[in-house]
Amino acid sequence: MTSSELRPVLDESDALRLLRSGELEVEGRLVDASNTTLRAFLSLDGVTARxxxxxxxxxxxLWDFPDGTLADREVAAYLVSHASGWDLVPPTVLRDGPLxxxxxxLWIDEPEHAEPLVGFVPAGSLPPRWFPVAAARDDDGAPYALAHADDPRLARLAVLDAVLNNADRKGGHVLYGPDDRIYGVDHGVCFHVEDKLRTVLWGWSRRPLPPDAREMLAGLAAALAGPLGETLAEHLTTAEVAATARRVARLLETNRFPVPSDDWPAIPWPPI
Known part of the structure; x- marks a missing residue:
């Protein structure tokens, strides 16, 4: 099947219907993933997407995530993202399949030649409006910096990660999508009751949250006390849902991005 035979853009409701009810045919395995991760085709009523x-x-x-499944946390991350109105996680469902x-x-096809938003850059050559996050060296000992763009789309993702308590925000988990949007993927190690935020997006640490974050967080707080909290309880423990509400409340109170902890590695490995 060629890319021209695929429908590249679906609205949210059509995507969810396809994900839930489409015929699933495995195309291949993503070999770099630590858990079984398969790329597949979904087909329904003449529409096909990856x-x-x-x-x-x-x-x-995982010893530190003994409850539930990675799959349930992937779905929970989508539910929170969708409830936020920012829609930073591609549509995700829990369903049966060949395994x-x-x-x-939903698979996100990145455009060719997309400008990176996160990466290693030579020390002393930081692009304009980029934040350094950590020092590094290449195999020859040349100094580099792990850095990311001061981009409002990334800032929103950093806020969402603080809500989700994302323990694995690598640079490779940030994808370009259609219409100049970005998405975050791989949320299997989120929602722990203890603070475990581990990310490459520390550039805004201690800075005020984006202007639109307060309204978003207030909406999430209300949703977590109602229907969203009830839906998340189908995928997370009661304690994890309560901890998510506490993180939202803390962000509303401080109105600032969190600070890296000294109690655990603050940057995932590998970072990209």
Whole structure:
């Protein structure tokens, strides 16, 4: 099947319908993923699109995430993102597939020659409006900096990660999508009850949140006390849902981006 035969853009409701009810045909495995991650085709009523299918049976147990599944946390991250109105996580559902139940997420085709928003840059050559995050060296010992753009789309993603308590925001988990949008993917290690934020997007640390974040967070707080909280309870523990509400309340109170902790590595490995 060629890319011209695929429908590249779907609205939210059509995407969810396709994800839930489409016929799923596995195309291949993404070999760099630590858990079983498959790229697949979804077809329904003459519409075909790609997706990422992560079967629960292919998950490796994590000692610090003993409850629930990675797939459930992937779906929970989408639900929070959608409730925020920022829609930073591609549509994601829990469904059955060739290898049993798993998370199924709409595939994001990145445009060619997209300008990176996160990466390693030579020390002393930081692009304009970029934040350095950490010092590094290449195999020859040349100094580099892990850095990211001061981009409002990334700032929104950093706020969402603070809500989700994302323990694995790598640079490669930030994708360009249609209409100059960005998406965050790979949210299997989110929602822990303890603070475990681990990200490459520390450039705004201690700075005020974006102007539109307060309204978004207030809406999330209300939703978590009602329907969103009830829906999340189908995928997370009661304690994890309560901890999410506390993180939202803390962000509303401080109105600032969080600060890296000294109690655990603040940057995932590998960062990109």
């Amino acid at each position: 997706c990422v299918y992560k079967p629960i049976r292919g998950e490796r147990p 049993g139940p798993g998370a199924c997420q």
